[in-house]
Amino acid sequence: MSELRVVPTWRHGQERLYVCLTDGRNIAWYDRDTTRVNLLSADRRDDVLEALDPFITVPVTIGPPPVPTPAELARLNLHPDDDLAPNRPGEALLIALDREPAPSRRLRPDPRRRALQAEQTVGEVLDRLDGAGWHALHSLPLPGGDRIHHLLIGPGGLFALHTLYARKQRVQLADPMVTVGRREALPLLRRVRADADRASYALTAEVHPVLVLVAPSHVSGTSMPRDVHVLRETEVAGLARLGGTLKPADVEGLHAMARDRGTWEAA
Structure with a gap:
C-alpha cells in the first residue's frame, strides 16, 4: 500500500x-x-x-462519484481565466495595490486599504455561508471598470452587496445620499441599486441591492430606502436565514452562470 x-x-x-x-x-x-x-x-x-x-x-x-449536474458540467468547462469563483474578497483592490503601492510617506492612509479591509471583512462572513446552500462570489468585473463587491446566491435569492468602510464614524442616510462622518455626501444608494440592476440583467433573475456599513458608530436617516437592505457587517450572516425563493438546482445554475466572466461582459 x-x-x-x-x-x-x-x-x-x-x-x-x-x-x-x-x-x-x-x-x-x-x-x-x-x-x-x-x-x-x-x-x-x-x-x-x-x-x-x-x-x-x-x-x-x-x-462511484455522483453524476455531475448541468451546472457542475458548465463549471468544469470554464477556462481558469474565465472562472471568477477563485476571486478573493477585494481582488481588484489587491491587484491595484500590488501594481501601484501608495507612497511610503503618504500623510493620510490610502483609502484603497480601508476599502479593502471593508470588503475582506464582509467577504469572510459570506464565505462562511458556503456549504449551507449558499454561494458567494467576490469582485465581479463589469464593463466600464465598475465591479460588484460581492454577490450572494442561495435559497433566499440573490443579493448584490456593496461595502462601505465607516469605522467609528456616524453614517447619515438621505436617499440616495450617504454621508460618512464629515465627508461629502455621495449618491451611493443610486450606485448600489445600479449594481443590482446590472446583475439582474446579466443573470435574468431578480437581484436585491444591499449596502453593508462596516463598523459604524451610529446610523441614522431622514429618508431610509425601502428597496435597499442597509446592514452592518455583523448583520450580513442574517441573510442566510432567508429562504423559500430558490430551489437548490436554481441556486447551482445561477452560481454556475455568475462565476463565468462572459456573463458580465454585457451587464
Missing part, C-alpha cells in the same frame, strides 16, 4: 481527502461532510479503504 498516499485539501473550512497514485493521479476521494468515499476505479476499492482507514471514524457510503 506504499504506492497510495492521502492528500488533504481545504476549501471554506470543508475537508476532502484525495487518494493518489505515486504519479499524482487521483483514484478516489473522501468527503468528510457527506461521509462518502468516491471511487474512480472500483478494482482499487480495498486499497483505497486501507489507505483511508486512519482517517475514517464514522460509517461511510462507498461508490
Whole structure:
C-alpha cells in the first residue's frame, strides 16, 4: 500500500481527502461532510479503504462519484481565466495595490486599504455561508471598470452587496445620499441599486441591492430606502436565514452562470 498516499485539501473550512497514485493521479476521494468515499476505479476499492482507514471514524457510503449536474458540467468547462469563483474578497483592490503601492510617506492612509479591509471583512462572513446552500462570489468585473463587491446566491435569492468602510464614524442616510462622518455626501444608494440592476440583467433573475456599513458608530436617516437592505457587517450572516425563493438546482445554475466572466461582459 506504499504506492497510495492521502492528500488533504481545504476549501471554506470543508475537508476532502484525495487518494493518489505515486504519479499524482487521483483514484478516489473522501468527503468528510457527506461521509462518502468516491471511487474512480472500483478494482482499487480495498486499497483505497486501507489507505483511508486512519482517517475514517464514522460509517461511510462507498461508490462511484455522483453524476455531475448541468451546472457542475458548465463549471468544469470554464477556462481558469474565465472562472471568477477563485476571486478573493477585494481582488481588484489587491491587484491595484500590488501594481501601484501608495507612497511610503503618504500623510493620510490610502483609502484603497480601508476599502479593502471593508470588503475582506464582509467577504469572510459570506464565505462562511458556503456549504449551507449558499454561494458567494467576490469582485465581479463589469464593463466600464465598475465591479460588484460581492454577490450572494442561495435559497433566499440573490443579493448584490456593496461595502462601505465607516469605522467609528456616524453614517447619515438621505436617499440616495450617504454621508460618512464629515465627508461629502455621495449618491451611493443610486450606485448600489445600479449594481443590482446590472446583475439582474446579466443573470435574468431578480437581484436585491444591499449596502453593508462596516463598523459604524451610529446610523441614522431622514429618508431610509425601502428597496435597499442597509446592514452592518455583523448583520450580513442574517441573510442566510432567508429562504423559500430558490430551489437548490436554481441556486447551482445561477452560481454556475455568475462565476463565468462572459456573463458580465454585457451587464
